[in-house]
Amino acid sequence: MAPHEIELIQKARGGDVGAFEALVYQYDKQVLTIAARYVNSSDDAKDIYQEVFLRVYKGLKKFQLRSEFSTWIFRITTNVCLSYHSRRKRHAHVSLDQEQDENDGETSHRDEIVSEEHSPHRQTENAELSLRVEEAMNVLSPQQKLIFTLKHYQGYKLNEIASMLECSEGTVKKQLFTAVRRLRNQLKEFA
Amino acid sequence: MNHKQIKELLPIYLYGDLTADEAKEVQLHLAACGECRAELESLKAFNDVVSNQPAVEVTDKLLNEAREELHTALRRETIRHSVFEKIVEGVTGIFTPRYQFASGAAAALLVGIGIGYIFFHQTNVEQTKEAGTSLATETSQSNPQSAAADFLHGDTRTDNLHFLNLDPQSGQVEFTFDAVTPMRVKGNVNNAQVQKVMAHAIVNSDNPGVRLKAVNALAEQGGSVTGGRDADPAVKSALVIALKSDGNPGVRREALRALLQMPFDKEIKEAVLFVLLHDKNSGMRVAAINGLELTSHEKRMNDADVLNALKKKMHSDDNNYVRLQARTALQEVSQ
Incomplete structure (x- = not known):
């Protein structure tokens, strides 16, 4: 670990919020990107982001300086992503209106993206495909979805994903294979 | 590796994440196996489909x-x-x-x-x-x-x-x-310990009613909470946090009221400006304008940050009334 990072960690442990922010701003865009890809919602991604760094802040005193700080952050990120999924499921009944709003938001976001396309027919096709891919992703287990997202959309190496999830590379390969198989089953009419 | 094992590796092969030896073995197998070549083509088509999925851009x-x-x-x-x-x-x-x-x-x-x-x-x-x-x-x-x-x-x-x-x-x-152990306390809101307990409730209670009562008790006492002295930093910080981040506008409103009765310092000014610039509730933005106007008038203060924030709101706030109030306040403050 770089000396300046150790120094920032030590200051942050003493309650120096500025040092903590300087420390995590090196990695926070990656964290937000992982979260945004995983939940496909900017608000949810920000929630995950905040929870990750609050956990990091609270856990800093227990962090062993022997291991890489970035590895630790990404482990926490994947843990929060996985638990976020189940929390959302648990609280899905809380507000139907809210869910409707969120769906509306997502639809408009999708509309915004497909509006760049020229043909209205193409727009409809793309919107439908996008919806189907999203539905297919939600058929996966949280871990499969996360592994697929990290690999397919973000290009992390298998060993990096294994390190984040604290599992073997073999497990990652197996889960990735299963994820691809299940997604292909869901989307066979498109590919 | 046998045919089944190779087939399972094809997604990883496409991602370019196999070891050199594994990749070589897959290539040799592909050259001889039509089924796996077809599978590879199908995987490429699948990858194209899922790759076009729009994503939230991290701007x-x-x-x-x-x-x-x-x-x-x-x-x-x-x-x-x-x-x-x-x-x-x-x-x-x-x-x-x-x-x-x-x-x-x-x-x-x-x-x-x-x-x-x-x-x-x-x-x-x-x-x-x-x-x-x-x-x-x-x-x-x-x-x-x-x-x-x-x-x-x-x-x-x-x-x-x-x-x-x-x-x-x-x-x-x-x-x-x-x-x-549960504890029952009866005391005056001017008491430092009582204030600290209430500050704790303002920051930590999940119940908005409790937060509102705690902030309200501090606001009701007005200047007597501090007696003209500087407010207890923990109490002031709790009120600032409530003002800036409490989800309940009633709590934010009371926090603003309490803070405006304390000696107007940099921390309070920044918190009020934060509300003016960022609070989604237009009533809160108006309350912030009124607070700034009153404070600036009383203290004959002509603060550049306040003036800039009011100018910004006068031109760009979504709400007509907020824009009007900002304009009026700016005139008052500038005089």
Whole structure:
């Protein structure tokens, strides 16, 4: 670990919020990107982001300086992503209106993206495909979805994903294979 | 590797994440196996389909929003921690005789407190001395020697027991645990300890009604809370946090009212400007404008930050009334 990072960690442990922010701003865009890809919602991604760094802040005193700080952050990120999924499921009944709003938001976001396309027919096709891919992703287990997202959309190496999830590379390969198989089953009419 | 194993590796092969040896083996197999070649083509088509999926773009704006929200949450966390420590320090200071450790006893007890509940058996604290001057602290009947035993009955809940030492031969044990006992307090809002407990509630309570009452009690007392002196930093910080981040606009409104009655310093000014610039509730933005106008007028203050914020709102706020109020306030302040 770089000396300046150790120094920032030590200051942050003493309650120096500025040092903590300087420390995590090196990695926070990656964290937000992982979260945004995983939940496909900017608000949810920000929630995950905040929870990750609050956990990091609270856990800093227990962090062993022997291991890489970035590895630790990404482990926490994947843990929060996985638990976020189940929390959302648990609280899905809380507000139907809210869910409707969120769906509306997502639809408009999708509309915004497909509006760049020229043909209205193409727009409809793309919107439908996008919806189907999203539905297919939600058929996966949280871990499969996360592994697929990290690999397919973000290009992390298998060993990096294994390190984040604290599992073997073999497990990652197996889960990735299963994820691809299940997604292909869901989307066979498109590919 | 056999055909089935190769087939399972094809997705990884496409991602270019196989070892050189594995990739070579796959290529050799593909050259000889039509089924796997077809599978590879099908996988490529699938990859194209899923790759076109639109994603939330992590723009600088989104990142900055996330950072700002984190900053507020961290401040909240820091204050929560500091208020918590101050309450422990203050309250344990008052009640020390009640909690002296029995020096000759077998157990050494360290005492923790829980949110909203601070030590002691209820019956020990139900009477007040003189309203407005002190907390209810009738503890004279306590006997330090029986402190350890007192924790084990009544309403006290124990948690987080950790053994420090355990000597089976002598029978000596040393451990720590958290003792959480409901406590009833009656005192005046001017009392520093009462204020700290309320500050703690403002920051930590999940119940908006409790937060509102706590902020309201501080606001109602107005200048008498500080008596013209600087406000207790923990209380002020709790109110600033409530003003900037409480989800309930009623709580934010009362926090603003309480803060505007304290000596108007940089921290309060920044918090009010934060509301003016960022609060989604137009009523709050108007209240912030009124507060700034009044303070600037009273103090004959012509602050550049205030003027700039008012100008910005005058031109760009979504709400007509806010724009109008900002214009009026700007005229008043500039005079």
